[in-house]
Amino acid sequence: MDFSPTTAIVTGADSGIGRAIAVALAEAGADVGITWHQDQEGAQGTAREVEGRGARAVVSQLDTTDLGSCPATVESLVKELGGVDVFVNCAGTGDGTPFLDLDLATWQTTVDTNLTGAFLCMQRAAKFMVDKGAGGRIIAVTSVHETQPRVGASAYDASKHALGGLVKTMALELGAHGITVNSVAPGEIATAMTGNEDVDPHTVERPGIPLGRPGDAREIAAVVAFLASKAASYVTGASWPVDGGMLLMGPQAGSHLEGHDWRSA
Template identity: 40%
Template sequence: MLLKDKVVLVTGASQGIGKAAAIGCAQHGADVAINYHADEAGAADAVAQIEALGRRAIAVKGDVAQVETASAFVQASVDAFGKIDVFVNNAGICPFHAFLDMPPEVMERTMKVNLFGAYYMVQAAANQMVRQGHGGAIIAVSSISALVGGGMQTHYTPTKAGVHSLMQSTAIALGKYGIRCNSVLPGTIETAINKEDLADVAKREYMAGRIPLGRLGEPDDLAGPIVFLASDLAKYVTGAALLVDGGAFVNLQ
């Protein structure tokens, strides 16, 4: 019970990594508020699974690309639970597309969701933590794509590098308030974001073959690392980035 009676907020938590993180935090004793954009059924299921663990949960609908969504999510969470201890910025999109004919609207939407959304969400959560006066933990879901390139991800990789950089800078800006800021960098995790891309059997097998642990990742593989960074086990960890990729990054040869 590493997060007993903590209040955890998770964005983009109706499916994938966000949902797994929300449930994983509840398994360790947290009450959880989730943000979601459109998946009503997924959000309801996440809430039901958390409540089945004996913890409280709410789901707050909102598009993280809209600035006002951040303050609304934080306020709804405080109204429900009275405080925020941990904030997990997870919401993100990756509509695969070639570089030379990248539509401006795809580029701009990806930036607004992944980077601008992260900035305003983290800012809103941090302000609440500062007002409370007892510190907190912020974890951002970046990506191995913050460290390596992708020919069909030229709009996506800069946003994930930005999220990683945001955690480094906020670690400095918020350290004096006792707020720790870290990022996790997943490798290839099977989620809705890459379902179509991994439908190519040859590519799927190639990707799995590049991973020393011999398999693609699952959303639940991120839950443990996120719980660790949220907990007091990581009380002296801030500004760090934790690769969760089965060894893919180090497998150059």
């Protein structure tokens, strides 16, 4: 319980869930490294929000399909921050391509972004934590599709299933070093990725979700911030669905569908 994080890195923090996580960790007292892929202006906006909470922000570009650059980017951020106590992998993508239409290049881009690049970044962060010898927190933002599939998302589902499995193995191996490793699995969240950026999720009706609405990015960030804190010292190897009850609806939704619209993405 003496773990007190002062430095954090959040990949994919230029908008949406990543931005909310960076701000939440800053509010918890951590300086934050922020990565962006294409939206540098968005990353600078996140940095201003982090600094507005009294924390220091460091910004760097990260393309997780450029596998050779992933460890070096983490190293650079760690050097600028002076360490890394918390590493949050939030960078990700989806392609929405049906299995029979999925080409190798699209498959590779999705898997490299969501899985292989994540592996390289988390491994480098973990090595820094082990060398420091003071424990740490690693959190991967996965998806409800870490455990349940979606039509038209073969590569995405495969990468998120695999990332969830990687997290569990990391938890087994890194526990001896005082490092906890968990995943947070969002359902539908009101972000640009779901077409609801800057929309109050309480105004969007979702009858198929028990809570009746999409989630807010800050609701994901709150769970990540808990897992990054000393209060979560005995939590590791777990997947935390933050989905308004969406995963509970599998058999229920299946028995109540009246058409075949679900067969198309």
